[in-house]
Amino acid sequence: MAIITLTTDFGHKDHFVGAIKGTIYTELEDAKIVDISHSISPFNIQECAYILKNSYKAFPEGTIHIVGVDSEPSPENEHIAVLVDGHYFIIANNGVICLITSEIKPEKVVEINIPNPQFGSFPVLNVFVQVACHISRGGTLEVVGKPFDKLKDIKEFAPRITDGGNAIVGSVIYIDNYGNVVTNIQKSLFEAYRKGRRFELQARSKKINEIHYKYSDIINFNLEKNQRKGPGDLLALFNSAEYIELAIYKSDLNTVGGASTLLGLDYRDTITINFL
Template sequence: MDRSRILDGKASIVTLLSDFGDRDVYVGVMKGVIAEINPKLTAIDLTHQIPPQSIAAARFCLMNAYPYFPVGTVHIAVVDPGVGSKRRAIAVEFAQGFLVGPDNGIFSGILSQNPAIAAVELTNRNYWRTPQASTTFHGRDIFAPVGANLASGVPIQELGQEIDPATLVQLNLGECQETTTGVVGCIQYIDRFGNLISNIPGSYVEGKTWCVQVRGLTIPGHATYSDVEVGEAIALVGSHGWVEIAINSGNANSQLQIELQDSLEVQIISNNA
């Protein structure tokens, strides 16, 4: 590896997402590896509070973060319950930038909206931190150094063996299904406020009077949290663009006992056009 070429390369953005939390040094170590390769890079933390081993939560957070970064950004994601196993370590190029992490479905949300341009398995150990990577910390030894090199201008094809993007692992949460009265979907993410975020696009309810049916409850659709009294349940379209269920000044997850992948139905009452 020609280090002088890397250090003279473009200054770019690397984002980091993991389930490491902030108690231990894991995140700081990854940033140290990135800075050692190219201190000109800007490293931005998306979050390190993904619930441990929750690939679904990581998928959602990445999918909702990537549109807000410049073209060419490298997104490094490490939620990796299969670390050290035969699961592939990959880098993916898509229209907005690059993805680096395990091939376990973590990138399937982004790739459902932005088809992959190219994908490689990270087999070129010249771009690892060490040829003998730890079996428990690929974030430090593979993903951080590869992401830093990619953000510094190394072509994706140099990082390893090309693979067919169609073979990348998909995390299947189920597709929305239209019914005679609306559309059925599921809860794909629960945020720290306990808001229950579905996989039903907000565009489906635009200009309509609607409600959500879930667990025998009928929850009215409104525009803002304050459209109902404190403590009452509400359905609305969140800033992420998905239909969600919330409690005004409360926690829908704990109060309604609704969990990830539970089903719900958006019912259309009338068109307002």
């Protein structure tokens, strides 16, 4: 039986997650349910897309992903089911899918149209779970919807190339548990415009001219310990998802703070890279 994953902004205080799981188990006694995250910032499309894009590939093909972020239906926020990269996504047409599939074309997209839908304020339970269980039983997308070709594309989240290719203006798309700041500038874009040039990354008043591949690269182990950079120092790196990330080495948001708090950076704040 296919795995069903859950990604929502519901948190854990309320009954929502428990009700979803209970309903799935009622329909599919042997269901395999995996929580990806229920701590997406409310209605944060970019954060949801970042987490899904960097987690879904770890699951086997045929996995069904229920996405409960900004899921209330409207004429401009249709319910859709998408088959892409061998995975099923049951989601609202709010831009998340286009951010996930920026480099992969969906194989099938349908607008969900199930019989006798229960319209209300909890569509993830009343609609998405029904579709997920249908697919898990071996059902096809054609049975639950009609072909759909109007996926919402959100251009505002893409980095901008300025100054004739001499600068990239990006923005903060995610802040992780350590306070590390993830930008929307991917390694491939950075290298395409860098062309071997020196650069200066500017975030607020801080300037960085080196990007590492792991956090400990900031330490020069050839120096005496009292001369090295280390805990508490700022660095930039290409993270495991190959996005440029700003971090404070061995930071802790509960004590000294992280890059987000120490630099004063929040979601959508600007990061600029100038090529010299």
